[in-house]
Amino acid sequence: MALSLEEQSFADRTITAHAGRPGALLGILERVQEHHPHKFLSSEILEYVAAKTDVPLSQLYSVVTFYALFNLEPQGDHTICICRGTACHTRGSRSLLQRLRLELGLPEESEDGADKLCMTTPDRKYSLRTVACFGQCALAPVVEVDHAIFGHMNEQTLHREVEHLTKEKKK
């Protein structure tokens, strides 16, 4: 899949805007990812950015795999983020995660060693992610739905929020 001219010119403009600034790479990649409708960095765009910024491919790949912020897979329209921090874990975030997985029909993935989990439904409607902590432990368990924080979640309230998203979509 080749890059569209629009994507190329956006990347060019972003690179020019950040030119010569130390540590510009993160900013460029963040903008480029945000610009994509599915909020991810394709290998084509990464190669394009590498060529334009003179950053070695391996270094670029190293950067995008180090930061959890960058997605290498297309993301869903809605993002549901479940906190797996200690406070949220003790208040049952594992069962929330399990429940949502079943509801969205996502496969079981072993959590051993994996600090971050990121899965997207095949229809690209929902992305399910885990984070280490939102810093809102008093509200545990915390779930973030499309950048809005919800505290004291249980399976019913989480189900309601997801249902709400589905209805909004139909409208």
Add this chain to the structure above:
Amino acid sequence: MPENISIRIDGEYVAAQEGQTILEVARAGGKYIPTLCWLAGTSSVGACRLCIVEVSGVGRLLPACTTPVQDGMSVTTTSEKLTQYRRIAIEFLFSERNHVCAVCVSNNHCELQAMAQKLGVTSVRYPYAYPKLGVDVSHPRYVLDHNRCILCTRCVRVCTEVEGAHVWDVSGRGIRSMIVCDMNRPWAQASSCTNCGKCVQVCPTGALAEKGFAVDEMVKQDHNMTRLTARRGGHS
């Protein structure tokens, strides 16, 4: 002009210059400090934690390869405590990947193996992780075996700083860290690789090796034998 200073290594006064690291000063003075990730001519990263030393007045152990010397510093390079921590570092390296010396290309030419013997590591106290890792055999001359990699980043540094190609880098982080080629492509498809083989030469273990030396790659040249035995069989 860097200032001349004086430090103590294991009680002996050693002349040093400002900006030098403890390791450089110790090596120049003929003192041995074990290292695995350190590589002459490239930058130091302090990845292997084998060169840890005690500096009096500092509560924690410091890596000699990245700690600059300071005037009046007193360094201890060998002690019971240091040996213990160095052994732990080696044991962690062994438990993290699949280091099976008996079937390794680098058996008896391995810096990790030699270091373990030197430090008297006879067993690993931690559970082995047994990760399922791949082997990249795409390159016509070389092999990359992730099972043997200790992530010392010597290959990354020699490729970037000496060869100037920057084919290698480390992807991911923590236990998921992996050496990658370009954009996580097979080695043969790396457009930036010059096939110079520097990475293979500096790899301390059997992670990067030349093809044709693995245990399973030995070929018996027995066609002469069979001809001779057949002839003998015909006479008798």
